Amino acid sequence: MKKISVETMDSMKKEGVDTSKNWIKVGMSTCGIAAGADVVYATLLDEAKKRNIEVVIKKCGCAGKCFAEPLVEVNVEGLPRVTYGKVTAEVAVTILERHVRNKKLVKDYIFF
Amino acid sequence: MPHKIILVKDTGAVENKGVDFNTMLANQLRDSGAAEKASIVPVADIGVYDKGLVLRILPDNVTYSNVREADIKKIIEQTVLAGKIIEELSHDGRDKQLRIVLKNCGLVDPDSIDDYIRAGGYQGLRKALLELKSQDKVIEELKKSGLRGRGGAGFPTWMKWSTAKNQKTDQKYMICNGDEGDPGAYMDRSVLEGDPHAVVEGMIIAGYAIGASKGYLYIRAEYPLAVKRIEKALEDAREYGLLGENILESGFTYEMEIRLGAGAFVCGEETALIASVEGKRGTPKPRPPFPAVKGLWDKPSIINNVETLAAVPQILSNGGDWLAKIGTATSKGTKVFAITGKIKNSGLVEVPMGITLREIVFEVAGGLLNPEKKIKAVQTGGPSGGVIPKDFLDTPVDYENLGKLGSIMGSGGMIVIDETDCMVDLAKFYLGFCVDESCGKCAPCRIGGYQMLQLLNKISNGEGELADLDKLKRIAYAMQKASLCGLGQTAANPVLSTLKYFEDEYKAHIVNKKCPAGKCKYLLMYKIGEDKCKRCGVCVKNCPTQAISGNREKGFTIDQVKCIKCGNCTEVCKFEAVAKE
Numbered sequence: 278m279k280k281i282s283v284e285t286m287d288s289m290k291k292e293g294v295d296t297s298k299n300w301i302k303v304g305m306s307t308c309g310i311a312a313g314a315d316v317v318y319a320t321l322l323d324e325a326k327k328r329n330i331e332v333v334i335k336k337c338g339c340a341g342k343c344f345a346e347p348l349v350e351v352n353v354e355g356l357p358r359v360t361y362g363k364v365t366a367e368v369a370v371t372i373l374e375r376h377v378r379n380k381k382l383v384k385d386y387i388f389f
Numbered sequence: 390m391p392h393k394i395i396l397v398k399d400t401g402a403v404e405n406k407g408v409d410f411n412t413m414l415a416n417q418l419r420d421s422g423a424a425e426k427a428s429i430v431p432v433a434d435i436g437v438y439d440k441g442l443v444l445r446i447l448p449d450n451v452t453y454s455n456v457r458e459a460d461i462k463k464i465i466e467q468t469v470l471a472g473k474i475i476e477e478l479s480h481d482g483r484d485k486q487l488r489i490v491l492k493n494c495g496l497v498d499p500d501s502i503d504d505y506i507r508a509g510g511y512q513g514l515r516k517a518l519l520e521l522k523s524q525d526k527v528i529e530e531l532k533k534s535g536l537r538g539r540g541g542a543g544f545p546t547w548m549k550w551s552t553a554k555n556q557k558t559d560q561k562y563m564i565c566n567g568d569e570g571d572p573g574a575y576m577d578r579s580v581l582e583g584d585p586h587a588v589v590e591g592m593i594i595a596g597y598a599i600g601a602s603k604g605y606l607y608i609r610a611e612y613p614l615a616v617k618r619i620e621k622a623l624e625d626a627r628e629y630g631l632l633g634e635n636i637l638e639s640g641f642t643y644e645m646e647i648r649l650g651a652g653a654f655v656c657g658e659e660t661a662l663i664a665s666v667e668g669k670r671g672t673p674k675p676r677p678p679f680p681a682v683k684g685l686w687d688k689p690s691i692i693n694n695v696e697t698l699a700a701v702p703q704i705l706s707n708g709g710d711w712l713a714k715i716g717t718a719t720s721k722g723t724k725v726f727a728i729t730g731k732i733k734n735s736g737l738v739e740v741p742m743g744i745t746l747r748e749i750v751f752e753v754a755g756g757l758l759n760p761e762k763k764i765k766a767v768q769t770g771g772p773s774g775g776v777i778p779k780d781f782l783d784t785p786v787d788y789e790n791l792g793k794l795g796s797i798m799g800s801g802g803m804i805v806i807d808e809t810d811c812m813v814d815l816a817k818f819y820l821g822f823c824v825d826e827s828c829g830k831c832a833p834c835r836i837g838g839y840q841m842l843q844l845l846n847k848i849s850n851g852e853g854e855l856a857d858l859d860k861l862k863r864i865a866y867a868m869q870k871a872s873l874c875g876l877g878q879t880a881a882n883p884v885l886s887t888l889k890y891f892e893d894e895y896k897a898h899i900v901n902k903k904c905p906a907g908k909c910k911y912l913l914m915y916k917i918g919e920d921k922c923k924r925c926g927v928c929v930k931n932c933p934t935q936a937i938s939g940n941r942e943k944g945f946t947i948d949q950v951k952c953i954k955c956g957n958c959t960e961v962c963k964f965e966a967v968a969k970e
């Protein structure tokens with residue numbers, strides 16, 4: 278890395294944080310990790326690769342809904358952006374297959 | 390017409406019990422010939438509570454609450470098929486939360502400085518260094534914003550900065566207070582972990598404003614992930630030239646370092662924190678001199694809370710007036726609360742100042758954990774705060790209002806208390822915390838706290854006298870007036886405020902020898918009701934001290950001498966025959 282210029286800062290700001298169309302974010306703060314977010318994150322990375330599902334998987338901080346950790350936010354083109362809560366490794370796989378690949382929301386795990 | 394998604398949640402209304410809405414909805418969709426046009430997705434939480442059946446239709450993004458069976462046909466015909474909104478069913482689904490400090494938490498990857506910059510980060514610093522180019526102008530923006538300290542006392546941030554700025558010395562220091570020792574509070578941890586660059590940027594701007602060349606981030610060692618993320622943030626900011634020498638080619642040079650706290654509550658107090666950073670034992674010193682005049686290594690130093698600092702970058706990039714538009718006359722902006730206790734959705738909420746406690750508890754946080762119980766009070770301000778009884782739930786939350794009610798805003802702990810919680814027990818918990826954490830340097834706190842705790846123990850053991858209530862008040866007064874630091878000065882607050890609003894409960898313990906909430910175990914008795922008991926014998930097996938005796942013919946009884954009031958018997962009895970008295 279090298280020193281950043283204000284021009285670069287401006288153009289980055291213009292592009293925004295989420296530059297890819299399809300992404301998944303996992304809340305990886307202490308509250309999330311305590312509830313198993315690290316396992317969910319690793320499962321998502323692993324399984325997406327194994328199943329050839331193209332999606333950007335990132336970690337992020339705690340969005341505040343600590344009662345529903347681990348939280349996984351999913352944005353897939355053509356579907357509303359939603360947050361899944363109380364996600365387990367199994368649910369993570371369902372999210373990849375059903376939501377990301379087949380473009381259908383997963384029942385019973387959405388938290389608003 | 391695009392494909393519709395119908396999100397469904399029964400948010401708990403008694404009259405709807407037992408209705409299978411999902412099947413009903415699916416059937417009606419099919420009957421209206423709309424089965425292909427919409428899909429039904431049952432969700433776990435829809436952000437609306439106690440409003441019966443709630444439907445949200447996407448992409449229209451309309452929310453209908455208290456939906457009855459009879460309404461469904463209309464919803465399908467008008468909204469799903471024709472895209473029209475039915476006014477009388479629609480629910481104002483606007484979020485009462487307002488995210489400023491937590492804006493990036495959940496949005497950016499905390500380990501990525503690029504994410505932070507993409508989210509508009511470091512624009513505040515740039516504005517300060519390259520546009521305003523003046524310490525006074527930065528302080529002026531803070532003044533306009535009305536930002537007050539979020540660490541407890543609520544002192545106007547600009548005033549502290551201005552005092553330090555006006556000191557003429559060769560060296561000044563900026564310090565971030567990330568000690569966060571209040572039990573149940575973790576707002577600061579979340580910000581440090583979820584958006585570390587906001588704190589780093591806030592620290593650089595503050596350092597510039599007061600004329601410091603060095604900043605310390607004091608973080609408790611129990612927050613290893615926060616420390617790791619801040620370390621990475623500092624490293625990356627340095628690489629990008631946002632920290633270190635000649636920041637953004639502005640000529641301003643500033644360095645930062647992390648110091649770990651060992652988890653003593655008193656080290657959150659600013660003079661104790663300074664001693665701790667200096668490598669000495671963390672005990673408070675009398676003020677004045679205030680740290681802004683004589684602080685770290687006797688140089689002018691400013692200490693700000695994590696949440697205060699995290700609000701600074703956006704104040705600079707959006708302008709002070711922007712924040713001043715949010716909140717009440719005396720308290721601007723938002724406050725993050727860590728809400729726990731008898732609440733459905735425990736977690737972090739960020740709300741604009743001026744929102745009522747009722748809105749926070751029943752709308753933002755989903756209401757009581759057990760809706761069949763009644764709310765009794767809300768505790769704010771942790772061990773330095775007090776309780777706000779249910780009659781005052783409609784009070785708009787700000788520094789002054791909470792103070793008038795005998796509590797404080799504090800750093801943001803919020804505990805919801807229902808009728809199963811005992812106020813004497815609660816006071817004992819907080820006071821016990823302060824007694825454990827007292828540094829022992831001054832007598833009013835060291836001795837007074839202990840004496841008060843003994844009196845509370847006496848009351849909850851059923852040995853209290855009415856005169857003890859006066860003694861509690863007298864010692865509390867002495868502690869408030871004569872303690873050296875904030876810990877001792879405020880330690881009695883939970884006792885005083887519970888006494889003020891719930892004196893009856895104290896008296897029930899003292900005069901009737903009863904704990905109305907059934908919490909204080911010396912005042913409880915477990916008894917088996919002969920009429921309800923089916924003589925199954927399950928409780929006998931589950932009593933750890935073999936206090937239950939008897940047989941199937943004669944029935945069972947509990948020996949009160951052997952009983953340790955663990956409550957196992959009540960829990961295991963399927964017939965609710967064991968009563969707590």
Ligand SMILES: Cc1cc2nc3c(=O)[nH]c(=O)nc-3n(C[C@H](O)[C@H](O)[C@H](O)COP(=O)(O)O)c2cc1C
Pocket residue numbers: 537538539540541542543544546566567568569570571654655656657658659660692693694695697698800874875876
């Ligand atoms: C016993 C005690 C503990 C404190 N703990 C903290 C703490 O954990 N975090 C904090 O920011 N302020 C704490 N404070 C308040 C600080 O002394 C100080 O007022 C605050 O950090 C100033 O920052 P602010 O103006 O941004 O609120 C504590 C005060 C006392 C008396």
Ligand code: SF4
Pocket residue numbers: 655672673826827828829830831832834835872873874875876877878
């Ligand atoms: S008030 Fe308590 S914590 Fe503060 S200096 Fe005195 S003994 Fe120590």
Ligand code: SF4
Pocket residue numbers: 917921922923924925926927928929945961962963964965966967
């Ligand atoms: S468990 Fe209940 S019903 Fe069974 S013996 Fe004990 S009190 Fe009676």
